[in-house]
Each structure stands twice: as C-alpha cells, then as structure tokens.
Amino acid sequence: MTEVERVKYTPASVRETLIMMKDISELMIDLAYSSALFNNRELAEEVMELERKMDTLVYILNMNLMLAARDKDDAESLAGVAKVGSLTNSISDAAADIAGIVLNDIGIHPIVMEVFQRTEEHQARVRIAEESMLAGKTVDDLDLAAEVGVDVIALRRGKHWMINPEKEILTPGDVLVARGTESGLEKLVSAARGEVEKLD
Amino acid sequence: MTENRGLFEKICNDLVELKDTSEMMIDLAYSALLLNSHHLAEEVLMLEDRVDHLHTEFELLVLSAKVESQDVRGLLGLIRMGVVTERIADAAAEIAEVVIRSGEPHPVLTMVIQDAEETVERVVVGEGSPIVGKTLKAAKIPEETGMWVLIIRRGDRWIRPKPSTILNAGDVIMAAGYAEGEDDLKKLLNSEEN
Numbered sequence: 001m002t003e004v005e006r007v008k009y010t011p012a013s014v015r016e017t018l019i020m021m022k023d024i025s026e027l028m029i030d031l032a033y034s035s036a037l038f039n040n041r042e043l044a045e046e047v048m049e050l051e052r053k054m055d056t057l058v059y060i061l062n063m064n065l066m067l068a069a070r071d072k073d074d075a076e077s078l079a080g081v082a083k084v085g086s087l088t089n090s091i092s093d094a095a096a097d098i099a100g101i102v103l104n105d106i107g108i109h110p111i112v113m114e115v116f117q118r119t120e121e122h123q124a125r126v127r128i129a130e131e132s133m134l135a136g137k138t139v140d141d142l143d144l145a146a147e148v149g150v151d152v153i154a155l156r157r158g159k160h161w162m163i164n165p166e167k168e169i170l171t172p173g174d175v176l177v178a179r180g181t182e183s184g185l186e187k188l189v190s191a192a193r194g195e196v197e198k199l200d
Numbered sequence: 201m202t203e204n205r206g207l208f209e210k211i212c213n214d215l216v217e218l219k220d221t222s223e224m225m226i227d228l229a230y231s232a233l234l235l236n237s238h239h240l241a242e243e244v245l246m247l248e249d250r251v252d253h254l255h256t257e258f259e260l261l262v263l264s265a266k267v268e269s270q271d272v273r274g275l276l277g278l279i280r281m282g283v284v285t286e287r288i289a290d291a292a293a294e295i296a297e298v299v300i301r302s303g304e305p306h307p308v309l310t311m312v313i314q315d316a317e318e319t320v321e322r323v324v325v326g327e328g329s330p331i332v333g334k335t336l337k338a339a340k341i342p343e344e345t346g347m348w349v350l351i352i353r354r355g356d357r358w359i360r361p362k363p364s365t366i367l368n369a370g371d372v373i374m375a376a377g378y379a380e381g382e383d384d385l386k387k388l389l390n391s392e393e394n
Binding site: 022026029033036077080083084087088090091093094095097098100101105106107108109110111112114115118119120121 | 208233271274276291292
C-alpha cells in the first residue's frame with residue numbers, strides 16, 4: 001500500500017494547472033513507453049512519481065474550479081473543464097499502467113521492440129561523450145526541437161534521473177532519453193557520441 | 201514459434217497502428233479543445249470507432265498465439281499495452297465530447313485557448329486543385345494560405361502530415377490558422393466550385 005496524502009487547498013490558476021496537467025500526462029506517456037522499450041525500472045518509477053503529482057494536481061484544479069463558479073452558467077461550463085482535468089488524469093493512469101508492466105515484471109514481448117521501430121515516434125538513449133558538442137550546453141540552448149525535430153524527455157546523471165531537463169547543463173557521462181523522428185535521433189546520437197561538430 | 205511468425209507480424213502491425221492512432225487522437229483532442237473546433241472533435245470520435253475495432257482484432261490475434269508456458273507473460277504484456285492504447289483513445293474521445301457538448305467556451309476555458317483568432321477548417325481536395333499529386337512540401341499550403349495541415353483523412357485512414365506526403369483528390373484536409381486564410385485555403389484545395 002502506498003501512502004495517500006491529504007491535499008490542502010492552494011490557490012492556483014486554473015489555466016496554468018490544466019496546461020501543467022496536459023504536459024505531465026504527455027511526458028508520462030513518453031517516459032512510460034521508454035521504460036517498456038528499454039525495460040528500465042527507474043524510468044518506470046519516475047512515471048509513478050509523476051502519477052502521484054498528477055493526483056494532487058487534479059484535487060488542486062477541482063478546488064480552484066469550485067471557487068471560480070459564481071452562478072449556474074459558470075457551473076455548466078466549468079463542469080467541462082473539470083471533465084477535461086479528470087480525463088487528463090485518465091491518460092496519466094494509462095501511462096502508469098505501462099510502467100506497471102515493467103515494475104511488476106509482467107514481461108515485455110520481443111515484438112514490442114519491433115513495434116517501437118515502426119511507429120511514427122521513435123526513441124533513443126545515448127551517453128554524452130567527452131568530446132561531444134552537446135557538453136556544456138543546456139537542452140534549451142540547443143533548441144533540439146527546432147534544429148533536428150527531437151525532444152529530450154529525460155536525463156540520467158549518475159543515479160539521478162531528471163525529467164524534462166530544459167535548463168540542465170549537459171555533462172559528459174550524462175545519458176539522454178529522447179523522442180522524435182528517426183533521422184533527428186540519428187543526428188542527436190552522432191552529436192552525443194562526438195562524431196560530428198554540428199547538429200545538422 | 202515459426203508458424204507464429206505470420207501471426208506476430210499481424211500483431212505487430214496492429215499494435216503499431218493502435219499506438220500511433222491513440223497518440224494522434226490525444227494531439228487532435230487537445231487541439232480541438234484549444235482551438236474550440238467541432239470539426240476536429242468529430243474526427244477524434246471517428247478515430248475512436250477505428251481504435252475499438254482494431255483493439256478487438258488485436259486481442260483476438262494475441263489470444264490465438266500458441267506459445268510455451270514461459271512465454272505467456274510476454275503475451276500478457278502485449279494485451280496490457282493494447283489496453284493502454286485503447287484507454288488513451290477513450291480519454292481523447294471524451295475530451296472531444298466535451299468540445300462538442302460546449303457551446304460558447306467559458307472565460308476560464310477561453311484563457312486556455314491559444315489564440316481566439318485561430319480557427320480550424322475542413323476542406324476536401326477537388327479534382328482540379330493544383331496541389332493534387334504534389335507532396336505537402338511542394339504544395340506550399342502554409343505559404344499560400346497562412347494555414348497549416350493538422351491531419352489528412354483518406355477513405356477510412358488518417359494520415360499525419362509529413363513533407364513527403366502526396367496529396368490526392370478526395371483527401372479531407374483539416375488545417376488550422378488565422379480566419380483570414382479560410383477563403384484562400386478553399387480556393388487552393390477545391391479549385392472548381394465550393
């Protein structure tokens with residue numbers, strides 16, 4: 001049994017909370033598929049951690065929505081917002097179930113690897129070499145999404161995983177998990193291994 | 201295992217489509233919400249029907265695989281992964297339902313909407329359109345109209361736009377952009393009559 005905490009009211013912008021929930025749910029799906037693809041328990045545990053954060057956010061969102069309703073018209077439309085919040089949470093629950101496949105040793109069938117090679121979204125894991133042009137820069141600086149069409153979803157430094165590491169200065173030895181197009185990921189991998197001087 | 205190869209090929213294809221479609225549905229459902237587009241929401245609901253059908257087919261295929269007892273856990277992993285894609289698709293469809301159910305969006309929701317000036321248009325590519333047979337890159341839709349393609353429906357399939365995608369007459373194109381681009385988009389894609 002995991003510990004269930006009481007959630008206290010915190011004033012928060014409905015808009016920002018909802019957008020944060022949307023971003024977290026999408027990140028969780030990416031991380032969950034990574035954990036399955038690489039059969040990696042640590043990534044799966046990160047998904048579970050985000051799942052707990054999501055559960056708290058749903059409460060915070062709903063509390064703020066309740067206080068925002070002034071009349072029946074408000075109630076009508078805010079019910080839709082609450083519904084979207086709860087559906088975003090359902091998406092994160094689904095991601096947590098993928099992580100559960102990994103954590104409960106249910107078994108990742110060899111087909112899964114093949115599935116990931118054929119889907120539109122690809123993922124890659126790569127270690128940053130001493131001579132890599134990525135070292136010393138942040139993920140934001142590199143503007144990978146615009147430059148090569150990939151997103152770094154997680155970074156492992158030693159034993160620590162960092163999720164969505166935008167401002168983190170990349171250091172040799174860091175392991176990146178990224179998603180994006182096949183060709184973009186190839187470019188990122190070459191750059192991380194220090195095989196090329198420039199990203200494109 | 202060898203007699204299973206053809207079967208596993210089919211299972212693999214189905215899971216690829218389930219994963220791609222469920223992710224496409226989330227993207228489209230959130231876009232439908234943020235752009236307050238009933239057109240896009242309707243596409244998500246159509247995709248939901250496709251996923252339901254595909255998911256049943258996928259589960260039947262997995263259940264018909266004859267494997268040794270030590271490989272059964274792997275099959276369970278496949279079934280669970282299929283269930284996840286189906287649940288994601290369900291959630292996306294329900295988000296689309298919220299969009300369809302709501303009339304004018306509430307101020308709180310309007311704040312979430314990226315830009316009230318943006319709209320989504322659904323246009324069928326006409327026989328006489330100059331873009332028929334061209335790749336999306338060569339068709340230069342954003343340059344000509346200020347609108348960009350979100351998704352293409354061709355018969356009972358949905359295609360994510362890529363620069364290399366070739367456009368056919370009869371394709372249903374959903375594009376987002378500023379409202380002023382609507383007329384230009386219709387003119388470019390239909391090129392006969394509206």
